[in-house]
Amino acid sequence: MKKQIDTLIKKCFCEAQCEADIRYNEPMKNHTTFKVGGPADCLIRPDGEGFSGFCIALLKNARDMKIPVFILGGGANIVVSDKGIRGIVLDMTAWTGKSVLTLFENDEEIIFKSGTGMDEAACNAAALSLTGLEFLAGMPGTIGGAVWMNARCYGSEIADVLSRVEIIAYEKNEYIVKRIEIEKEKNSCVPLQDTGFDYKQSPFQKMDCIILSAAFKLNKGDKEEILVKMNKNKKDRFEKGHYKFPCAGSAFKNNRDFGKPAGQIIDELGLKGLKKGGAQIAPFHGNFIINTGNAKAKDIRTLVNEVTAKVKKETGFTLEPEILFVGER
Numbered sequence: 001m002k003k004q005i006d007t008l009i010k011k012c013f014c015e016a017q018c019e020a021d022i023r024y025n026e027p028m029k030n031h032t033t034f035k036v037g038g039p040a041d042c043l044i045r046p047d048g049e050g051f052s053g054f055c056i057a058l059l060k061n062a063r064d065m066k067i068p069v070f071i072l073g074g075g076a077n078i079v080v081s082d083k084g085i086r087g088i089v090l091d092m093t094a095w096t097g098k099s100v101l102t103l104f105e106n107d108e109e110i111i112f113k114s115g116t117g118m119d120e121a122a123c124n125a126a127a128l129s130l131t132g133l134e135f136l137a138g139m140p141g142t143i144g145g146a147v148w149m150n151a152r153c154y155g156s157e158i159a160d161v162l163s164r165v166e167i168i169a170y171e172k173n174e175y176i177v178k179r180i181e182i183e184k185e186k187n188s189c190v191p192l193q194d195t196g197f198d199y200k201q202s203p204f205q206k207m208d209c210i211i212l213s214a215a216f217k218l219n220k221g222d223k224e225e226i227l228v229k230m231n232k233n234k235k236d237r238f239e240k241g242h243y244k245f246p247c248a249g250s251a252f253k254n255n256r257d258f259g260k261p262a263g264q265i266i267d268e269l270g271l272k273g274l275k276k277g278g279a280q281i282a283p284f285h286g287n288f289i290i291n292t293g294n295a296k297a298k299d300i301r302t303l304v305n306e307v308t309a310k311v312k313k314e315t316g317f318t319l320e321p322e323i324l325f326v327g328e329r
Contacts, residue, residue, distance in 0.1 A: 009044070034078075040084055073092055117143075133161065245292060249288070
């Protein structure tokens with residue numbers, strides 16, 4: 001595989017010049033918030049001018065050579081298998097930059113490159129007295145990952161404020177850069193059903209694409225009030241234990257049909273503290289799985305499966321994992 005990847009990389013640099021950090025057998029535990037995961041055959045982190053062209057060349061040549069490519073953001077919602085990831089991991093975290101502001105009559109649009117951290121984006125918006133991204137304050141991960149997952153917290157989600165996304169998409173046997181306008185109902189922040197957004201879902205999950213940037217339509221607000229709300233959200237995350245141990249936040253999706261949050265169901269069944277290897281249902285939050293220090297990906301998967309089975313047996317509810325298991329099984 002290394003010889004194939006070397007050939008692929010040489011082809012890409014011949015077709016598109018770009019700076020890139022290239023690492024072979026890179027431990028994926030260094031690139032995820034869970035701090036687990038075996039090695040990637042090759043991790044490539046392109047940067048700077050020529051980024052889009054390089055990504056297009058990489059995707060095109062990898063497709064031709066049948067080398068798999070995994071797109072990595074902040075690694076905040078994934079569990080990489082202990083065997084790692086075969087092929088290439090395309091790390092998007094260097095694709096950051098200053099926000100771009102476009103003025104409208106009643107609101108303003110702010111654009112972030114996909115590698116920008118969510119907390120950084122929220123702080124950028126606050127600095128411009130723009131309200132709407134406060135729910136991202138303190139969140140790990142990147143804007144690209146947030147758009148792909150339709151990140152949600154504190155009653156708000158990405159789709160509420162998303163107005164446009166620039167992607168690299170595979171169409172008509174080639175990869176192209178295109179913009180997708182997110183249609184909204186008139187005078188409403190609720191996306192139309194045919195936009196493909198739903199609870200923790202986006203249309204990009206069904207596309208062969210890379211998210212390059214996202215534009216958000218926000219409103220002018222009072223900077224001090226925005227910062228107060230952001231600090232309140234960060235404090236809440238801290239008090240709930242988001243930063244105590246390596247984890248990925250909520251392990252299971254909340255389902256309104258259950259009548260209560262997944263964490264409450266798990267708590268009521270006495271499963272908090274349940275441990276498999278180095279992975280544990282957090283003693284302080286029923287919907288957190290934490291790495292107590294030496295967890296393996298298999299420990300997390302085993303714990304997810306056991307909790308899912310017990311909840312199904314006792315309540316009839318089928319929990320759906322929010323964290324994504326990726327890599328070689």
